[in-house]
Amino acid sequence: MPSLLTIDDLDDNDLRHLVARGAEFSAGATAREVLSDKVVGIYFRKTSTRTRTAFSAGALRLGAQIVSYGPDDLQENTGETTGDTAAALSGMLDVLVARTAGPQAELVSYAAQGRMAVVNAMSEDEHPTQALTDLTTMHRHFGAVEGLRVLYVGEGNNTTSALALALSRFAGVELHLRTPEGYGLDPRFLHRAEVSAKHSGAKVVECHDMRDRPTVDVVYTTRWQTTGTAKPDPHWRAAFAPFQVDERVLGDAPVFMHDLPAHRGEEVTATVLDGPRSIAFAQAENKFHSARAVLEWCAR
Template sequence: MTTDETVPRGAPPAAPESGLFSLADLEVETVARLADRAVEFHRDPAAHTRPLAGATVGVLFTKPSTRTRTAFTVAALRLGAAPVTYGPGDLQLSTGEAIADTGRVFGSMLDGLVARTAGPLKELRQLSRHGRLPVVNAMATEEHPSQGLCDLGTLRLCLGDLRGLRLLYVGEGNNTATALALALSGVPGCEATFACPAGYGIPEEQLTAARKRAARAGALIRLRDSADDLPTGVDVVYTTRWQTTGTRKADAAWRERFRPFHVDEEFMTRRPGALFLHDLPAHRGDEVTGAVLDGPRSVAWTQASMKLSSAMAVLEWALPRQTADASEA
């Protein structure tokens, strides 16, 4: 996608952004409510009155997706909306059309847009501003916020009250890790340790934002660049695939640097009370063994199913604001 923001003369001024771009944009209470709503939808998918009936939701994925794309498409249908799906070569963006122009067209026809580009977050903000429509970040370079809400909801489902939660994340400090840090930063007393190879940690800007939020909530976000002496008294171990979707590593020897952060049976044995989470897709033998991923302490498959309920919570929250405004005009 191009980041050209040139707007033709006479075009309407851009509107304020709306939708879900980053968990850092939301109040801690809103994040908690969305996670709790995801749990409600997981327990009862019919716990709604089709609030999006009559709405049309664009679902734009220019990068591969199994869980997130399926989740948001099915979520739109269950809430009463009609999804319109786009692949990587379906839009004139691929031929050089400006994002502002695409946004204006979307805004004239759609009630909301879910988008994964694996590009910078500012592209999605541009689509929202120029299209005057809610946009949901289904993964950008900086953050995967719907995954963070899914993870928080999964933890609430499995553990109940999360105050004082102790979580150990091992692997790449990618957009999932960023969203997780922001989601946990509002949990009082939470201690989250992110162990990432040197040079592959959560980016400083996002880490600073998470730590500021954590300080206000009485939580703690730690970053380690060594797999030695990691905490063992934890409630949760979390990892992700080492090769983030849509990216490549410049260091040819990167696997050697990641190997100490591998989660196997011995790693979990040293943490006897911990559940195991993984956002999937998983590469068995790389970041995790099959025995752990498919073992009795893994809730990765419950976590995967929570993608749908969290998508329902996000769409229910993000879209009605526009439809309500339109009905009052």
């Protein structure tokens, strides 16, 4: 069973399949119980509302049994190595959905056992299942991902890195990243996205100010403090203030997206988040549909 640790684990066909399949589920397609003889582990070290519920409900809807682990449940807390933990779990689980919020190397260690599929439900570096949800939402709303123009506003966090890796694979896409100075996308991910964009005919551009914003189809932001992280600069809010999404920043864009949870009055105003162009809560529901697509893909 294949693992999904990063968007780069997916070839172009797999990426497009998962986006389209998530959109099919979102439109009401019926799922077969392809996991009826499988056991899925749900391991979350950090808080989660949407991702944990989406994968738990998704596994159950596909016929699996689930075993849930909280942050204090595994012997890693007593010094067992990640590799030994994974070796033990792989004899009992078919899939492990894991949110570590730690380095990507941890998830690589989980997947090294080669028997149990591992799904990255958010690491320090990348949130690939969020990107699949985002593209599923765009596909569902616009009918295709190709050719879309997206303005991402805010911190270059793990959601942004996955979004850049995914969108840069679709022809004609423009991804404009507007991030505060010192809080941009990790150069490793920006470079990977730029390389993908050259092959696909997409465009990825990052700027650190809000001047001369492009005309876009989607304005997207995330909360300013990523789960489990803190900023070393006590005055960081001053740098982020110009990047709040309000009606002026939204402009004529037909759609606003947010991965949630949101903090009204910080990264986005209430009038935008709760306004008629916001599809943030449809996006949240699509986490469930996308999770089913991912789990179905793991069981192929």
